[in-house]
Amino acid sequence: MEDDMDIKTTIVNSLSAVLADELNNTEIKNLLEVPKSSKLGDYAFPTFILAKSRHQAPQKIAQELVEQLDHEPYEKIEATGAYVNFFLNKGNFAEATLQTILTSGDQYGDSQVGQAGNVPIDMSSPNIAKPMSMGHLRSTVIGNALANIYKKIGYQPIKINYLGDWGTQFGKLIVGYHKWGSEAEIKEDPIGNLLKYYVHFHEAAEKDPELDDEGRAWFKKLEDGDPEATHLWEWFRGLSLAEFQKIYDRLGIEFDSFNGEAYYNDKMDPVVDELKAKNLLQESRGAQIVDLTDENLTPALIKRSDGATLYITRDLAAATDRYNKFHFAKSLYVVGSEQTEHFKQLKAVLKKMGDDWSDDIIHVPFGLITKDGKKLSTRKGNVVLLDKVLDEAVDLAKQQIAAKNPDLAHADQVAHQVGVGAVIFHDLKNDRLDSFDFSLGEVVRFEGETGPYVQYSNARAQSILRKAKREVNLDDVLNLADPNAWDTIKYLADFPAMVLRAANEYEPSVIAKYALRLAKTFNKYYANSKILVEDDQLNARLALVKATSQVLQQSLALLGVQAPDEM
């Protein structure tokens, strides 16, 4: 970043020296661009804007500027068409970039823009007694990546798993368990059997609507603190959590809090009271609502006509609680895009309550995953179980290792890293908002633009470093002049800017795409240039290999993907 800024400033100053009468520094800076191909140069200045005032052809202006400019700080300056193209001094730039990266180590790209502000992140949020599907994966891995990215730029992320652990479904579950379940069955396969009772309940309730009343009655008991209901709830919740934990362990993701919906049960009354006190609550069709027509939103339903609370009531309590606890700089909600309206309502209600911090609540939506074009639904059996996908991916990775690298040490561990890495990376590489239809073949692919491709590139880099049998010496030559290496060096210098962009856009895919691009140029580099040759550039080449490996590892780490040294 520093280097990038310095270079841009240098170029702006150069241009300013000959254009001071026509354009100021900011204008020049905004016009500067990076050519599509580095054959055209490293930075370009388009001259179209001067054509009018000078009454000259842009091509001619470009040529004139090249003649007037001071060429000294650059390798060369050329006029190509209407552009003035600047070529950086490659040796110097390589030296500075590699020096910065290798001395900063894992801190390369760190910044303090967050000023240690708290950033609670609402993420993952699976429902108790239901299996985790591919749908939950998105929220989980996006939230985790954003936590890593925000930490890197100086914030204090707080990962909150807002479990779906309350609601009428628990009454239904209890009824289902009483009618068809057994302790032994549940111990054998907790989630599988709880889900079975739940599905069974819904089937039975179709024919016998009285079951629904029974379910509601048991939920009422639960709310009233009935000992049996409470005991069963705690039991189901604990079992589910243990199952979830296995998946989180496989993914390598940890949380700072598991405060789910149940946690806010006793925190809703104060919010409702406050709404009442501020005259925001009104009755409509028997329900209590906050009118939001002035915000062009549908009314927020705070209490049902039977007096029960709703999703937004709990979320209001949760948001307030999080603010009181953390005084957050931002509060992120990594929740599907189908809930966009809900978060608009949430913010609008908080705003009406006078909570200005509602501006810092940010919904980070993501696109829907479908299966055969249809929305995933646990009840309808249209599910893609996350556990199964991970199994499949790890199995495939094992097969790949057996075929390609049979002598690999710790093969099982690497298979896990590669298989899981492929699944996570696949979910993060595209724009958050893109919806996609689930395809196992696509998710567990290891070739082309995939996580394993990046991992492989890093493993190759590590392999070269091992074979070098010497350390990179930062006091020795670093001014790598090989043209094949140039794109890699420039991309390496881009990393800090990419981290900031990913944070600003709440978009982990920025990092994923960056890692792919860096891996690709690096692969191209070492396919065309031999690294391990004894000459005066060996140290510089090894420095590049090391720096690349380091940045690839950092990028993967930000995404929550592991990077094996060998694969």
Added chain:
RNA sequence: GGCCCCGUGGCUCAGCUGGAUAGAGCAACGGUUUCCUAAACCGUAGGUCAUCAGUUCAAAUCUGAUCGGGGUCACCA
């Protein structure tokens, strides 16, 4: 119907605050291993950037309309 998102080669997608001949990956076809792991690299073929109009010296990118797909529109979360 109102509001929101999306529409780029057979498939999946990049294209940053508008700029130089629209880029990748997969699939297809051909090539590269006595050479640092062929999970790689190189090449060939494939696109009127949904359509129309507007703004601009310049539009895949900005504006409006049309068509097509998805989401959402109070007592689920």
